[in-house]
Amino acid sequence: MEIKTDLMLDAKGLACPMPIVKTKKTMKDLEAGQVLEIQATDQGSKADLAAWAKSSGHQYLGTIEEGDVLKHYVRKSSDEESQEKQHPNVVSNDDLEQVRSNEDTIIVDVREAAEYAFEHIPEATSIPLGELGDRAEEIDRNKTIYVVCRTGNRSDMAAQQLTEKGYENVYNVVPGMSEWSGETKSLNQ
Structure with a gap:
């Protein structure tokens, strides 16, 4: 990559x-x-x-x-940490850890490609937030969708976008990769 x-x-x-x-x-x-x-x-x-x-x-x-x-x-840092979260369906990192390997689960990582390359959840698919509008159809509507980013703010925006496009069962993962303690994979593995 x-x-x-x-x-x-x-x-x-x-x-x-x-x-x-x-x-x-x-x-x-x-x-x-x-x-x-x-x-x-x-x-x-x-x-x-x-x-x-x-x-x-x-x-x-x-x-x-x-x-x-x-x-x-x-x-470069942003004001991500201070932005208000608005998507109503929120789960914790622990909740995601329990379901991440289920066949009815999709994990969408909306961080930038460089962030994903250095560390990501093995089952996660990389679709950066800026590409989500063009690539949303890659996501199976019949599955439960867990959206993850670094802190839960970009994933909040992505979860809102997916919901607006008619996706159901969309969850924002908070706090996201900044505090993920589960298994990860990187470009070098």
Whole structure:
């Protein structure tokens, strides 16, 4: 699976703290929710970027090593956590864990492809929120649909969209992948 990003920052050949300095400056130009790929050769950049993302509220997605180049992926923070949830059918992560392997269950992961690539529930199908309108017909209307994202906000919007399109038995999973403790799979597995 190719990882889709919104922007690439070339920080190859730069030593600490320059990859962080350039990343901070570049992140200011991104919209909330967009994913930045940072290419660096400084081995310390992995720990540095992960710590910086956490302290600044951005989401560190992971790193892929290709030879001497470290490709770091960071998603710009948004106001997701403070948005009001509106879809009436909400289930917990524990509820999803109990039904995730049922044949009558579909799990739709509406996070960006890069988020999905680094960690997702094995049974989940990736349909990013921005593609849901065009790809909704891929979802079997006869099954119970569980929609998951990072915190429960994008999945809330997706659950509302599906309900408006006539889908029944649609559930928003809260708090979502930010606190998922069940089995996961990643691009590297």
